Amino acid sequence: MKQLNQQDIQRLMMMHQQGQHDSVIEVAEKLIIDFPKEFILFNILGVSHEKKGDLEKASIAYKKALKINPNIPELQFNLGAILYAQNHYQESIKYYQKAISLKADFVEAFFNLGITYQSLGEFVKAISAYEQALNIQPGFYEALTNLGTIKQLQGDLDDAIKCFEQSLAIFDDARGHYNLAGAFRNQGNLKLAIDHFKKAVEKGSNEPDFYSDLGDALWHDGQIKEANDFLRLAVQKNPQHPRANYQLAIFLYDNEAYEEAIEHFKTSQLGDWQERVLYCLYKLKKFDVFDEQLKSAIKIRNLSPFLATLSTHYSINFNKDDPYKFCPEPLRFVCHEKIPELVTDNGKLVHELLHDIKTADISERKQSRLSYGVQSSGNLFKRKESSFMALAEALKKMIKNYHQRFANERCEFIQSFPKKIEFSSSWFVRMQKGGHLSSHIHEDGWISGAVYLSIPNSNKESNEGAIELSTDGDGYPRMHDQFPTQTILPEAGDVIFFPSSVFHRTIPFNSDAERVCIAFDLKPEPR
16 A cells, blocks of 8 residues: 655655645645545644634644544644634534543633533533533632633622632733623722722733723722723724723713714724713704614614603604604503512611621712712612512512513513513612702613612602603703603502613702612513
């Protein structure tokens, strides 16, 4: 039998080392005609295609090599990595598993397997793969980092923080501090979040995300000048960076710098940027431009509560038919009920919630719309306290029942209702005498609402401390005052929720008693 000449192999290897990948491919393909069973030819052909970025041809060559010799774990791993890069996740998993079956302590294969399961959203399997990688190599800080990321996504912030801290103890880098800062912020510890965002920046990284998230955290901590500086630095690092432009635009938008905000929203092209531009145009009273861009937005955005707010207000304001049928007559969808879990057992859960609100280590965040009160940072429903977890579960049941009750409504608000009941945000608000929230909407929600834990004995005739719901608010320009309004005076144990397109405000109260509620937003489906 004719055998491959060793000199041909050496020639191929030399060309490969010199980066002559086109020549390697040409010679290898000619040799394969005469030597179709030579493993090394297919292997080096695959490597050369991979170096050239032709992953499809590389995977074909590797598969042919493995048909000749399937017992090389490194090649099984390499093929798995190429298939992953081509988004062939399930096939990638198969080859990683083959690599592990051939080499039980193949730590990189376990790690890549974890990454692949994580990409598929199969978090339990991803956690198992990362933990096996860590059993083999306890100092594998990248596995700890990814494990922490999954724990954070699952709402297990304590374990996420522990993983990020362990990773940092092994390898102290900018990304590690950034990850830890994000977990602290979600937990509601704004001060520690700022500390670690600063460390991420100080480590010398030029990542726009680090500067932008530091700026955003400083803003919510009331450090306005410093926030402005870092948000602008983020855009300077990369003038086209979507998230940096978006976060700077939100800051400008909140501070009524609408013209400048529009430019950064347009650059970002991120999320609800079109609705935000429309908001700025409306506030600037550029109604002709607003009308033109509203028509364009309606054609492509059929699932936007924020767009519904703008379209509804504009149609009522100028006595036009509302072309956006997301949620006609939104005040019909207001829900005001008792939460059974809060009124049973002598209000035990209410007392536990009030205790945890007063004693838990949760930072306050600055809220420009709030007077004579404080608002918490982070997401309460992602914290470990059993009271917050119990309330979240009670709300999920109520929202599911609410959706079923309106199931026959043909509007998009009901028909495209989120299949998964998940809270994108939740926070407490504590108000003292004179306390109130000015009119606003929650632009990022599908449903918004509040659970009332402590309500002062107010003057019911004047509706002190009540919540007012309307299709008008937030200083939108008005041609008249004929906007529908609904006022509700809640009691302790009540929940009030409504489409996130609805404006709401708190009417000031004069009682010396404290008013305490937990507000929340239901997360929309990704779009």
